[in-house]
Amino acid sequence: MKKYMIHLNSRRCIACHGCEVHCKANKNLPVGPFLCTVSCTPLKKVGGIPKTEITFSACRHCEDPLCVPVCPTDAMLQRRDGIVYIDQEKCIGCMACTSACPWEIPVQNPDTGKAVKCDLCMDRLDAGLKPACVAKCTTHALKLVTLQST
Amino acid sequence: MKQSVYSMCGMCTVRCPIRVESEDNQVTWIEGNPHLLGGALCAKGTAGVALVNDSQRPQSPLIRVGARGAGRWREAGWDEALDYIAAKLKTIKQTHGPESVVLSSRGGPWQGMYKAFIHAFGSPNYTNHDCTCGRNTHHASLSINGVGRKGFGYDIRNARHLVLFGRDMFSALRIAENHQTLDMLDKGGRLTYVDVRQTMTGAKASRFFQIRPGTDYALALGLIHEVIKRGYYDQDFLDRYVSGFDELCSFIEAYTPAWAAKECNIREKELLAFVDEIGEDRPGVIFHPGWNLARYRDSFYASRAMHILNVLMGNIELKGGLFIPKGAADCGLPGIRSIDCAKPDIKRGDGVGWQYTHFDKGPGLAHLFFNNMLKEDPYPIKAWIAMRHDPFSGMPDPQQQKLAFDKCELLVSIDTNYSEYGWYSDVILPESTYLxxxxxxxxxxxxxxxxxxxRKAVEPRYDTRASWEIFTGLAHRLGLEATFPFTTIEELWAWQLEPTGHTMADFEEKGFVELIDQPLWHDRDQLDSTFKTPSGRIELVSEKLTKAGLPSLKPFEKPEAAxxxxxxxxYGKVAVHTQGHTTNNPMLSELMPTNTAWINTKQAKKLGIQTGDQVELSSADHSYNATVAAQVTDHVHPEAVFTVHGFGKEIPRQRRSFLAGVSDQKLMVGALDDWDQAGGGISLCEVFVHVKKSIRNTTRRAEL
Structure with missing residues (x-):
């Protein structure tokens, strides 16, 4: 069922943190919550050159998400294309989803008191556009990959 | 109502092309122009929306009511503020002459308009921030090639090897240039990076030299030596276009790779392996001659050496090398009109053109005004208008600058944000944000x-104006309507475009008007008129420098030890901030609210400092100090302490950045007079500071 994945080409990524801000601006988030993050390992010499490994992390949109069944108000939902998202109308901000998630992905929006997380910008996807982090990635390092079953 | 406009970013001076969506006068989406950047935009670009919505910027003209710098202001209407400035300028003009007014700007593509204003007023004293940026590089290029820093572009995508001396391009973020470099690397190209510390650019490199601070010139000399010794140069190109090669050969003999390796604290073997690669990759090797090389006392000569390496490669007007940027005339087309006014025939107040004849007269050199202002020589300076320029954040030693500014009867700041200079000035005219x-x-x-x-995407949120409106408003009050006859931007645009036959509608489709379909290259055998030197050739020994009593090939001098x-x-840059003017941005300050001090592991151990410890950085005379967290790493040279520029602001209305971090330029006490006599740039990396573990690392609690 899972259809989409965001892939980072770490050869092209320069850890400029653009994706984090593109996401926050698109979701109109205040200071505090980040729905995706880029991080660098401490510099370590490889072949004489100090190098860093860059990783991008956001919600994994698990096939069997642990956050969905624990939600007391059925606000955490999974779409047919695998996108796990929060119905903001139903969310009461109890953050049970964060406790259930192995990576503690959902975060609280201090403005609304409700949980927020990456929904792969599903409104944009449905309009034929790419998620904000991918669409505006400074170096075109992030790609939205559509998984195919074999 | 939903709208979409193509425009130009203004978060940094790269000015990437953008497309902006808005709804009900709110910006809802900003992306890189899809036709040029495929949507790509950096964090700063997206944070433009936060700039518009930021209430911690001047919201109307402000007139000072307390002492200078005390931060007491009253709000004024535009008519009142412009009348106030115009009246003061008229009095100053009458009493001291028009030349007693200086206008400084950040530079950039619209500086012709600011320059035209001050020239029309009657003053020759237009200046910009370039003495703290590209002046050394600019003058180095002029002395060799007869064209300035912008006289060449770089075809990085098609190069085989890009060599960067401290040009941290993945922090500077010229997005189109970054794409080119990453494409080059994807195609198997090589990147060599030279710096005193590791950066994201160096982390992407195939070769990295961590050199001793102040030895870029030595490394370049060692390279020239070995390149010539091995015959890795383009003899035909040298014969055709270059003079002074024999002099270079005899000068360079002593500067062996072994010598250079020792000076730079690197291995000779590595340097020789690098030259092997140059041999394999030439002529497609680009030695970037530097951007901000206002760093060391010999940065001008370091930049010259990088230019010389390009000349030896014979890579000029070559695919994968340097190219000459083409304009309308090269396409056989008429160009646009721009607001202009001839410079009055009066000596410049900074001495450029008469005291210093080897410098480009255009913007002169801002720092050379200060001593002349104190001496009132050649004449007093009584007003300074800073257009989107912050002398206190850009140039060293603001306290010393204040002594000179105190001689002025009028200080005006035109800026979107409060600047350190603006906070000290008499009138702040708030410019609308670029959106x-x-x-x-x-x-x-x-x-x-x-x-x-x-193009504006939304109407101004506060009582702010565009720079063209501000200058037109001042011009009309000063009787300068002949230079600024326009009352609407539409009139101005129509007048600009008239010779070209284009209309504003031609910008609708893509946000720009392309003057030619295919890349335009000159015939490489017909470059004779390209090099505007006195001899018309590329001059490795410059007639102009000789006349000014300066050597063209300067022997290397060891940098001072601390x-x-x-x-x-x-100091350096970071990808999420633009020097001093984004540190208070609501979105960007969340990513990086303060700076840190990078200290080499061995040195830190001696000082008992660990990563995260508070350390005190203090100017040589202890008149300024600040406390920041330490970043202990092997990847900064032991002689250096590194910090990101733009912090340590003291503007209370900027509550996010107020007193956050350390200000490099405030640590540079006495450095205003330390500048490159040949290149004109200030030597911003010739300053030594005290570093020690702060007593603020509390281990006890004495309070309840």
Missing amino acids: ERDTPIVQQKGLKPRLAVR EKGMFRLI
Whole structure:
């Protein structure tokens, strides 16, 4: 069922943190919550050159998400294309989803008191556009990959 | 109502092309122009929306009511503020002459308009921030090639090897240039990076030299030596276009790779392996001659050496090398009109053109005004208008600058944000943000030149104005309507475009007007008129420098060593901030609210400092100090302490950045007079500071 994945080409990524801000601006988030993050390992010499490994992390949109069944108000939902998202109308901000998630992905929006997380910008996807982090990635390092079953 | 406009970013001076969506006068989406950048935009670009919505910027003209710098202001209407400035300028003009007014700007494609204003007023004293940026590089290029820093572009995508001396391009973020470099690397190209510390650019490199601070010139000399010794140069190109090669050969003999390796604290073997690669990759090797090389006392000569390496490669007007940016005339087309006014025939107040004849007269050199202002020689300076320029954040030693500014009867700051200078000034004229203002049309030269324009995406949120409106408003009060006859931007645009036959509608489709379909290259055998030197050739020995009593090939001088307990202060950039003017941005300050001090592991151990410890950085005379967290790493040279520029602001209304971090330029006490006599740039990395563990690392609690 899972259809989409965001892939980072770490050869092209320069850890400029653009994706984090593109996401926050698109979701109109205040200071505090980040729905995706880029991080660098401490510099370590490889072949004489100090190098860093860059990783991008956001919600994994698990096939069997642990956050969905624990939600007391059925606000955490999974779409047919695998996108796990929060119905903001139903969310009461109890953050049970964060406790259930192995990576503690959902975060609280201090403005609304409700949980927020990456929904792969599903409104944009449905309009034929790419998620904000991918669409505006400074170096075109992030790609939205559509998984195919074999 | 939903709207979409093509425009130009203004978060940094790269000015990437953008597309902006808005709804009900709110910006809802900003992306890189899809036709040029495929949507790509950096964090700063997206944070433009936070700039518009930021209430911690001046919201109306402000007139000082307390002492200078005390931060007491009263709000004024535009008519009142412009009348106030115009009346003061008229009195100053009458009493001291028009030349007693200086206008400084950040530079950029619209500086012709600011320059025209001050020239029309009657003063020759237009200046910009370039003495703290590209002046050394600019003058180095002029002395060799007869064209300035912008006289060449770089075809990085098709190069086989890019060599960067401290040009941290993945922090500077010229997005189109970054794409080119990453494409080059994807195609198997090589990147060599030279710096005193590791950066994201160096982390992407195939070769990295961590050199001793102040030895870029030595490394370049060692390279020239070995390149010539091995015959890795283009003899035909040298014969055809270059003079002074024999002099270079005899000068360079002593500067062996072994010598260079020792000076730079690197391995000779590595340097020789690098030259092997140059041999394999030439002529497609680009030695970037530097951007901000206002760093060391010999940066001008270091930049010259990088230019010389390009000349030896014979890589000029070559695919994968340097190219000459083309404009409308090269395409056989008429160009746009721009507001202009001839410079009055009066000596410049900074001495450029008469005291210093080897410098480009255009913007002169801002720092050379200060001593002349104190001496009132050649004449007093009584007013300074800073247009989007912050002398206190850009140039060293603001306290010393204040002594000179105190001689002025009028200090004006035109800026979107409060600047450190603005906070000290008498009147602040708030410029609308780049998303709220239109600007005149500009030509962007390149292999495919184009016309571009900034269009406002939303109406101004506060009582702010576009720079063209501000200058027109002042001009009309000072009787300068002949230079600024326009009352609407539409009139100005129409007048600019008239010779070209284009209309504003031509910008609708893509946001720019392309002047040619295919990249335009000159015939490489017909470059004779390209080099505007006195001899018309590329001059490795410059007639102009000789006349000014300066050597063209300067022997290397060892950089000073630091006294015990002191470190050489090195500043740099970061991808999420634009120098001093984004540190208070609501979105960007969340990513990086303060700076840190990078200290080499061995040195830190001696000082008992660990990563995260609070350390005190203090100027040589202890008149300024600040406490920041330490970042202990092997990847900064032991002689250096590194910090990101733009912090340590003291503007209370900027509550996010107020007193956050350390200000490099405030640590540079006495450095205003330390400048490159040949290149004109200030030596911003010739300053030593005290570093010690702060007593603020509390281990006890004495309070309840």
